[in-house]
Amino acid sequence: MRYLSANTSYKISMRYELDARGMLCPKPVLEAKKIIETSENGDVLKVNVDNQIAVSNLEKMASQLNLGFAYAQIDAQHFEVMLEVREKVESIVKAVGKSVVVISSDKMGEEEALGEILIKGFIYALSEKTQEIDKVIFYNRGVLLTKTSSSVIEDLKTLEDKGVDLMVCGTCLNYFGIEPELGVGRVTNMYDILESQLRAERVLKP
Amino acid sequence: MDKLYCEGGGCSAKLGPKMLSKVMGKLERKTSKNLLVGYESSDDAAVYQMNEEQAIVQTLDFFPPMVEDPYVFGQIAAANALSDIYAMGAKPLTALNIVCFPEKMDLNILGKIMEGGNQKVMEAGAILVGGHSIHDSQIKYGLSITGVVHPQKILRNNMPLPGDVLLLTKPLGVGLVTSAHKVGRASKKALDDAICSMTTLNKYAMEVLEKYDIHACTDVTGFGLLGHLAEMCQDKVGAMIDSLRLPLIYEAKTYAKEFMLTSAAQRNREFLGDRVSFLQVPFAIEEILFDPQTSGGLLVALEPKEAKKVLEEMKDKQIDGYLIGEIKEGYQIQVR
Numbered sequence: 001m002r003y004l005s006a007n008t009s010y011k012i013s014m015r016y017e018l019d020a021r022g023m024l025c026p027k028p029v030l031e032a033k034k035i036i037e038t039s040e041n042g043d044v045l046k047v048n049v050d051n052q053i054a055v056s057n058l059e060k061m062a063s064q065l066n067l068g069f070a071y072a073q074i075d076a077q078h079f080e081v082m083l084e085v086r087e088k089v090e091s092i093v094k095a096v097g098k099s100v101v102v103i104s105s106d107k108m109g110e111e112e113a114l115g116e117i118l119i120k121g122f123i124y125a126l127s128e129k130t131q132e133i134d135k136v137i138f139y140n141r142g143v144l145l146t147k148t149s150s151s152v153i154e155d156l157k158t159l160e161d162k163g164v165d166l167m168v169c170g171t172c173l174n175y176f177g178i179e180p181e182l183g184v185g186r187v188t189n190m191y192d193i194l195e196s197q198l199r200a201e202r203v204l205k206p
Numbered sequence: 207m208d209k210l211y212c213e214g215g216g217c218s219a220k221l222g223p224k225m226l227s228k229v230m231g232k233l234e235r236k237t238s239k240n241l242l243v244g245y246e247s248s249d250d251a252a253v254y255q256m257n258e259e260q261a262i263v264q265t266l267d268f269f270p271p272m273v274e275d276p277y278v279f280g281q282i283a284a285a286n287a288l289s290d291i292y293a294m295g296a297k298p299l300t301a302l303n304i305v306c307f308p309e310k311m312d313l314n315i316l317g318k319i320m321e322g323g324n325q326k327v328m329e330a331g332a333i334l335v336g337g338h339s340i341h342d343s344q345i346k347y348g349l350s351i352t353g354v355v356h357p358q359k360i361l362r363n364n365m366p367l368p369g370d371v372l373l374l375t376k377p378l379g380v381g382l383v384t385s386a387h388k389v390g391r392a393s394k395k396a397l398d399d400a401i402c403s404m405t406t407l408n409k410y411a412m413e414v415l416e417k418y419d420i421h422a423c424t425d426v427t428g429f430g431l432l433g434h435l436a437e438m439c440q441d442k443v444g445a446m447i448d449s450l451r452l453p454l455i456y457e458a459k460t461y462a463k464e465f466m467l468t469s470a471a472q473r474n475r476e477f478l479g480d481r482v483s484f485l486q487v488p489f490a491i492e493e494i495l496f497d498p499q500t501s502g503g504l505l506v507a508l509e510p511k512e513a514k515k516v517l518e519e520m521k522d523k524q525i526d527g528y529l530i531g532e533i534k535e536g537y538q539i540q541v542r
Contacts, residue, residue, distance in 0.1 A: 025469040026385055033465060053469040056476070061465050064489055170542055171450045174532075177510070189542040190450055191486040 013042035021050040021078065028054045029061050032083065036067065039085045044068075047081040055079050098134040100200035101126065103142035108206045119145070120152055122206040127155040130162035135196050138185070139169035143176065148183030156184045167192060210271040210279060210315065210345060224477045242360060243294075251290045251353075253360055261357045265290035268304045268348020272384040272500060273401065276315045280322025280347060282404040286427065286501035287349040288330050292408040293425040293504060295416055296355035301327045303337025306346035319347050330409055359416075361423040366438055366507035370421055370533040372445065373513055375411040375526055376403050376503025378431055378494050379458025385468050386461040396457035403455070404501040411504050411527070414519050418512050426502035430474045432482055432495045434505055436539060447531035447541045449491050458497070462490035470498040478539075485542040495541060507533050 016035050020028035032047050039045065047058060055071050058081045062069035068084030107115025108122055123145070126133060136159060138146055145152050146168050160166050166185030173179040173187060197203050237244065242261055243253035251265040267287040271279045284301070291298045303323060307316050316339075327334045332351065383400040386392040392400075408425060415423070426434045431452075435445055474496040484492055503526075508516065513529060520527040534540075 024388075026389065026466045029465045029467065030389060051469070053472045056472045057465070057467050057469070060467070060472075060489075064463075064465075170446075171448050174448060187542070189448070189485055189487070191488065195486065 013044065014039065016043065016045045017048070018045060019048045020054065021048055023049075023054075025054065025057060029057050032058060033061060033065075036065065036083065036085060041085055041087055043085045045083045045085075047083065049079050049081060050077045052079065055081055058083065098132055098200075099202045099204055100134055100196055101136045101204045101206070102197070103136060103138050103145065103206060104140050106141045106144040116151075119206060120155075123152045123155045123159075127158040127162075130159055130164055133159070133164050134200065135165040135167055136185075137167045137169075137188075137193050137196060139172050139193065143168050143172040143178070146184050147178055147181045149181065150183065153183050160184050165196075167196065169193065209274040210276050224473065242357060251294050251296075253294065253296075253355065255357050259356060261355050261360065263291055263294050263296040263353040263355055264350070265353075266304075266348070266350040268306075268346050269500075270344055270346050273387070273397075276318035277322040277325075278401060278405065280319040280324075281326050282322075282401070282501055283319075283348045284323040284326035284330075285405050285407055287351050288326065288332075289408050289425040289427070289501055289504075291351050291353040292412040293361065293423055294353070294355055295359055295361035295412065295420075295423070296353035298327075298330050298332035298351050298353045300333050300335045300352045302335060302350045303339070304346070304348045304350065305337060305339035306342035306344065307339060308343055308345065309341045311345075315345075319345075323347065323349060326405070326407065330407055361416075361420055366422040366443055366533040367509075368443055368533050368535045369509070370507040371510050371513045371529050372435070372447070372531045372533065373506045373508065373516065374426070374431070374453060374503050374528050374530050375408065375506075375520075376406065376426070376499075377453035377455050377526075378426075378499060378502075379455035379461075379497060380404060380499045380502065381430075381468050381471065381497040382458040382461040382466060382494065383455055384500070386457075386464075386466040389466065391461070391464075391466065393457055396455060396461075399455045399457075403503075406501075408504050410523070410525050411520070414516060414523065414525060415504070415506060417519075418508065418516050420506055420508050420512075422507040424505050426499045426505050428470060428498045428500075429477075430471065430496045430498055431502075431505065432478055432539060432541075433474045436478055436481060438505065438507065439533070439539070441537060444534045444536040444538045444540070445531055446534055447495070447539070449487050449495075449541055451528060451530050452491070452494070453526065453528045453530075454494055458494055459490040462493040462497075467493060468498060471496040474498065481537065482539045482541065485540065487541055492541075 028049050035045050071081040073079050108118035109115045167188040168185045170187040240255040242255055251263050253261050253263050255261040273279050324334050380400045383392050383396045422438050424434050424438050517527050
């Protein structure tokens with residue numbers, strides 16, 4: 001319900017209450033979610049539950065949906081949880097970094113012997129431009145370049161010493177069985193790899 | 207079709223691990239040199255040595271329904287009870303029913319439940335010898351199984367070694383699917399996948415595994431993958447789980463994102479606390495790793511070379527097997 005008058009659009013926040021005591025998981029959260037879905041900014045929902053687990057599950061939902069969350073224990077079988085609907089946060093990730101380089105192979109281009117020479121050259125060139133590079137991501141055969149015995153390990157160490165974040169895919173290291181031979185960088189996963197590219201101003205591939 | 211009312215069934219009905227360890231901690235314990243495996247090592251079953259060649263294995267499992275079809279429920283309960291035996295490397299011999307059934311309910315329904323249970327017991331090569339039933343406002347069903355194992359060949363929970371790889375034989379997410387089903391939101395496909403997983407005996411995977419050198423083995427049930435992994439590791443070792451390699455029931459991710467969470471999963475999460483760390487893993491994957499599984503797969507720790515051979519044989523026999531991580535030095539369980 002929103003009040004509108006001739007000279008102002010005045011919004012009143014709604015306060016809802018849900019008694020979820022006696023409901024078994026996942027009902028308390030689902031019923032609360034139903035109410036939240038039809039709510040607007042500033043609306044508050046009070047949920048009454050009878051166990052701590054339900055409080056924790058509501059807290060998880062609040063965190064995932066960016067709701068305000070607070071709770072109080074009224075007595076042994078009664079907890080009050082307050083959920084507040086907040087401004088929907090724009091989840092567009094803003095680019096904050098410089099360039100991120102993605103290396104998916106241990107050679108550059110199709111032809112094998114030539115490709116090995118080219119990737120060496122590329123990595124050397126990178127090591128001369130560290131001020132413009134934020135991160136270098138290695139996956140699939142690219143992780144082979146990060147072994148201590150790799151022919152580019154010195155240049156990679158230069159990158160690392162100059163503050164470039166070298167991210168090496170863990171699944172890939174595992175696949176090739178070379179995790180113990182990692183000579184540079186940190187082990188990471190797909191979520192980090194995605195996140196880094198989303199935040200980059202520019203993503204480069206050799 | 208006769209239908210059951212599913213309220214909070216399956217292994218999400220299990221008492222939480224914290225609660226259990228509190229109570230168990232207070233019990234006066236006697237022991238015996240013949241007791242090879244008892245509850246101090248958080249094992250799935252008790253093992254008592256009879257002679258040089260034989261030890262008896264004893265297990266117990268029962269719960270309220272999580273599906274509506276009574277026959278399927280019976281199958282699931284039996285597969286779940288038998289799972290403990292297989293996780294031990296033992297052979298099941300006899301089974302006893304445990305039944306709670308409302309006085310006024312149609313006995314045909316109970317008949318179907320027990321038929322389902324019996325089918326699985328027979329498939330396992332064991333004999334249903336009897337049982338005990340009482341009246342109860344809520345249906346519950348399960349079995350106590352007796353098995354036998356060679357004392358030198360017991361697959362205990364507690365000896366994984368750093369450098370071992372972790373192999374899992376069934377996909378995760380069953381608890382989330384049955385939770386969604388409880389509120390009428392599970393798709394037919396998801397439910398079928400979950401039922402298929404829950405009614406598959408771990409017998410077939412074990413028949414392959416027992417031929418190889420296994421360091422540790424457990425079945426994944428009410429404490430979720432991370433809970434059972436932590437049990438396996440005790441306080442001796444840690445682990446790394448690669449979330450990309452986890453076999454999952456696809457829709458379980460959706461149900462987690464829509465908060466169809468079980469209370470058991472939260473209890474499992476709280477029990478493990480700081481021991482588990484997640485490296486930017488999505489919320490849904492976290493939840494699936496704490497999700498209680500009913501009649502879940504076997505989680506095995508073994509050397510990488512052995513694992514390769516095991517997987518080859520499993521592939522030949524069309525048995526699922528997935529490498530999901532490793533055992534590490536230390537105490538932390540890291541999920542990436």
